Amino acid sequence: MRVLGFGTYDTQRHPRVGVLLDGMRALGLDVTELVHPLGLTTAERVRILQQPWRVPSLVVRLVTRWARLVAGAAGQRPEVVLVGYMGHFDVLLARGVFPRSTIVLDHLVFAAGTATDRGTRPGLRTWLLSLLDRAAIAAADVIVVDTEEHGELVPDRRRKDTVVAPVGAPLEWFAAGAAARTGLTGRDGTSPLTVVFYGLFTPLQGTPVIGRALRLLHERGVAVRTTLVGDGQDAAEVRAELEGFSEVHWRAWVGPDELPALVAEHDVCLGVFGDEGKALRVVPNKVYQGAAAGAAIVTSDTAPQRRVLDGCAVLVTPGDPAALADALADLAGDAEALAAWRSRAAGLAGRAFTPAAVAAPVVDALRTRPNRRAGAR
Incomplete structure (x- = not known):
């Protein structure tokens, strides 16, 4: 089966589609990529959609990338085209360029829901994003x-075409975890617990909860050293909560090449x-990545996390x-x-969060699906 990763995605910023493609390769599919990254973060894309006067800049950028994609697609005849994360526009192009290929959309993010999470009030803009x-x-x-709950947001008539596949973690996270475990003797009960959080400080991440929890630990005199990586919507509130705390270390951001090793150095990933x-x-x-890196995972008790993390x-x-x-x-x-929680998380990641494990349900669905390209060879 010939698979083409297609679109304006950026696996350095959003590794999910890279995990799927690596998993497909591991499962024996012939995978190539035709990609011209848009060069915008999720936050920047949402900001454009929230502020209509910025849309022309998005259109210009998108048209430029699409022209390159169309030129690169000439002569290609993939059986399957995988459109990566934030591919709401790219999938429309893929449908036109590859009318006889099976088009797979990695639909991790619903535009309307993401905009609402980032502060957009229900109204015309969220209605347009729903369209x-x-x-x-x-x-x-x-x-x-990525979850059954997100699958329930897909229109009823398309549920039969929906596949649930966990986000998983890139291989470099597993490598970082293995490297950190080499020679690891474990905590002796006297050194402080080390905790890491990284993200964009959006409301769904609940970072003010993290800030208040760290304040409570500080007031109780519990020794916890925390690294907070990132910035965003709720960061100012968290900073104010933790102002002057020497046991909390802030980093504006950490590049994707450095982040796996940083997380693997910590006891707990939030x-x-x-x-x-x-x-x-x-x-x-961060739950998948932290587990792959060998950290103990502490997160909220919700139905999808309870199901995926499985004790x-x-x-x-x-x-x-x-x-x-x-x-x-x-x-x-x-x-x-x-140590037991770290071992459980790493074990689960090795069984269920590798690229091959993540891609398996998608590949199974493709292998049992009629090929759109009649007689393709």
């Missing part, structure tokens, strides 16, 4: 989502702690700083329990 979501889904033959909307439907990248992570009540503080305090005071 964009529906148009993207209509253009695809197979829709890939997930998300929002308590409404999208926060209750996702299993975030291999410490789950706390969403939106509850005291519950998060209690969980971290328990880990700080019990080196054996910490």
